[in-house]
Amino acid sequence: MAKKAKKVIKPGVCIPWAEKIKEYPKILGDPKILQKSWEEIDNLAYLYLWFIIMQS
Amino acid sequence: MSQETEKLYQERLTRYVAAMRKEKPDRVPIRPFAAEFAGKYAGYNNQEVTHDVDKAFDAILKCARDFPWDATVGNMVYVWTGLTEAVGLNYYAVPGIDKPVTDAFQYVEPPDEETAFMKADEYDEFIADPTGFIANVWMPRANHDAVALGEPNTARNNLSWLKGGMAMLSYFGKFGGQIGRLRNETGTVHAIAGCLKAPFDILADKFRGFRQLCADIHRQPKKVIAACEALRPHMYYNAVAGSDPTKQVPISIWLHRGCTPFLSPKQFETFFWPTCKGIIEDLHAEGRQVLWYAEGDWNPNLKYIAELPAKSIIYHVDRANPFEVYEKVGDKFAISGGIPNDILAYGTPDEVRARCKEVIDRIGKNGGYIMDAGAIMQDDSTVENVRAMTEFTLEYGVYR
Numbered sequence: 001m002a003k004k005a006k007k008v009i010k011p012g013v014c015i016p017w018a019e020k021i022k023e024y025p026k027i028l029g030d031p032k033i034l035q036k037s038w039e040e041i042d043n044l045a046y047l048y049l050w051f052i053i054m055q056s
Numbered sequence: 057m058s059q060e061t062e063k064l065y066q067e068r069l070t071r072y073v074a075a076m077r078k079e080k081p082d083r084v085p086i087r088p089f090a091a092e093f094a095g096k097y098a099g100y101n102n103q104e105v106t107h108d109v110d111k112a113f114d115a116i117l118k119c120a121r122d123f124p125w126d127a128t129v130g131n132m133v134y135v136w137t138g139l140t141e142a143v144g145l146n147y148y149a150v151p152g153i154d155k156p157v158t159d160a161f162q163y164v165e166p167p168d169e170e171t172a173f174m175k176a177d178e179y180d181e182f183i184a185d186p187t188g189f190i191a192n193v194w195m196p197r198a199n200h201d202a203v204a205l206g207e208p209n210t211a212r213n214n215l216s217w218l219k220g221g222m223a224m225l226s227y228f229g230k231f232g233g234q235i236g237r238l239r240n241e242t243g244t245v246h247a248i249a250g251c252l253k254a255p256f257d258i259l260a261d262k263f264r265g266f267r268q269l270c271a272d273i274h275r276q277p278k279k280v281i282a283a284c285e286a287l288r289p290h291m292y293y294n295a296v297a298g299s300d301p302t303k304q305v306p307i308s309i310w311l312h313r314g315c316t317p318f319l320s321p322k323q324f325e326t327f328f329w330p331t332c333k334g335i336i337e338d339l340h341a342e343g344r345q346v347l348w349y350a351e352g353d354w355n356p357n358l359k360y361i362a363e364l365p366a367k368s369i370i371y372h373v374d375r376a377n378p379f380e381v382y383e384k385v386g387d388k389f390a391i392s393g394g395i396p397n398d399i400l401a402y403g404t405p406d407e408v409r410a411r412c413k414e415v416i417d418r419i420g421k422n423g424g425y426i427m428d429a430g431a432i433m434q435d436d437s438t439v440e441n442v443r444a445m446t447e448f449t450l451e452y453g454v455y456r
Contacts, residue, residue, distance in 0.1 A: 009185055011293035048221050049190045050294045053262050054253050056140055 014045045057240035064243030068126040072245055072426070073304050076345060076370050078390045080423030084416055084453030086125045086446055087247050087392065087426050091132040092160055093433035093442065094119045102133075102435065103152030106161050109136045109227065113234045120242040123446050127247035127305075130234035132432050135161055136227055143220040144201030144212070160434055166265040173197045174263035176272065179279035182263070183286040194263070248347055250299030250307035252339075254332040255287035256280075257312040266313055273327055284331045292335050299344060306345040306370055309336075316356040329360050340368035347392075350374055351431065358384045374430040382419045391419055392426035395445060400429055401436035405444035412448045420453070427453065 009016060017035045021027075027034065074081035090097075095105035098115035105112040112131045120128060137150045149155050149162040166172045173194050174182055182189045196204040201216035203209055238244040253261075259280070260266040272280050295307045313319065314328040336346050348369040353376040354361070361371070366388040373381050378394030394415045399407055412427065419425050427449045433442065 009187060011187075011289045012297075014187055014191070044221070044225075046187060047294070047297060048224050049187055049195075050290060051224055052143070052145070052220070053190060053194075053258065054251055054291075054294055056135060056143075056145065 012043050012046055014042050061240060061243045065239050065245065068243060069245045072127045075424060075426050076306065076390050078367055078424040080455055082455060084420050084449050085426050086449050087127040087428050088125055089129055089132045089432040090116060090119050091432040092435040093437045096435040097439060101157045102160055103157035105133050106151050107137045109138060109230060117237060120238055120244040124450065125244060127245035129247050130231055130238060137161055139223040139227060142223050144199040144216045146200050147198060167267060169268055172265045172268050179283055183282050186286055186290055247305060248308040249305050250295045252295035252307050252309040252335065252346060253291055254311060254314060254328060255284035255291055256314065256328040258287055259283055260313045273323060280327055284327065288331045288335060292338055303343045306347040307339065308347045308349055310349045311351055315352045315354045324357060333364065336364055336368055340365045345370060348372060355380050361385060362388065378415060379418055390424040393428045393430050395429050397429050397431050397437065400433065400441045403441060405440050408441045408444040409448045412445055413452060416453055
């Protein structure tokens with residue numbers, strides 16, 4: 001069986017929202033609200049990791 | 057902020073930006089990068105300005121009040137060792153810990169395969185997900201508090217991550233305040249915004265170590281090229297993330313290991329240049345300039361750098377011959393620097409003035425030049441020489 005290619009994670013992202021959303025069995029409210037906060041804070045983690053590499 | 061201070065700021069910004077765009081402003085702008093020099097001038101030792109960021113900021117503000125520089129950087133002692141020690145990073149020699157308080161901090165690169173933060177057989181893992189590699193593989197090796205995946209967790213590991221993130225936010229917050237204080241209290245422009253590194257430099261500096269990377273370019277050249285390509289979008293993203301939204305002040309790139317004699321021209325052409333050039337072209341296409349801080353002597357590489365779009369960079373000259381830079385790429389790029397730090401440290405004010413005159417006469421006579429030392433000014437630059445560079449330029453650098 002051909003090896004499944006790993007999905008490339010975009011710059012600015014540690015854990016993609018598309019991956020995170022699978023962890024919720026059901027979302028009763030607006031998923032966009034969850035996505036916005038997730039992505040904003042995930043981006044800070046990304047910036048931290050690269051800040052250490054590039055500037056620290 | 058007074059109206060006078062804001063007027064001064066706008067005049068300086070106009071002057072600085074015009075020179076970077078290769079135009080002829082009213083005077084040669086002055087843009088020194090004062091590192092440990094600022095601490096010395098303000099009465100702080102190197103431990104104080106490296107470890108206590110508030111003192112580092114105060115030192116720059118004192119310089120900006122006393123020297124009428126058009127632009128400078130809010131803190132040029134660019135590693136805050138308060139943060140690196142809180143995180144547990146293990147690759148710095150820190151004044152006051154590993155070195156006397158009179159020394160500057162120093163990056164200590166892993167010297168061999170055993171200590172390298174990335175091993176020779178880990179290219180594929182790195183290329184597949186550089187960010188994940190940093191979090192899961194790099195950090196536990198570069199940080200004596202972080203724990204590798206699969207190892208028992210520790211409280212110090214948890215706190216290292218927490219403190220690191222909090223410290224970065226604290227630093228960014230304070231830096232934003234410092235930029236505002238420079239503008240509002242002294243009318244000084246913040247000279248740069250955003251940080252770019254060449255993919256090859258990052259691979260050498262922070263992952264493989266230069267010695268190990270030199271072996272890789274012979275033993276597994278395709279992996280090295282693929283790693284640089286994997287780094288490229290991240291370098292671009294991070295450069296833009298911190299850049300000036302108005303696109304007036306440039307993104308800085310501090311250049312390390314591409315110049316002669318670290319790499320041969322062929323190696324430069326193969327490994328260093330393609331991704332570095334591509335990022336700068338992408339930034340230029342969006343209207344962003346890059347301060348090409350050519351540490352060392354990059355003149356043997358000028359034919360490559362000349363390939364970049366006109367005005368995409370401001371070419372900063374450190375130890376190279378600035379007149380050769382002007383001759384070969386001066387028609388395309390503004391130039392800064394060219395005042396050797398040796399003269400600022402060991403010369404006389406007359407020698408400083410003579411060098412400034414020669415550089416202004418031969419490079420800056422038609423605009424497109426920014427007065428600066430060759431490299432960041434550490435505590436060996438003397439106050440009288442920095443004052444001579446500043447005052448001479450204020451007077452002689454006026455375009456009539």
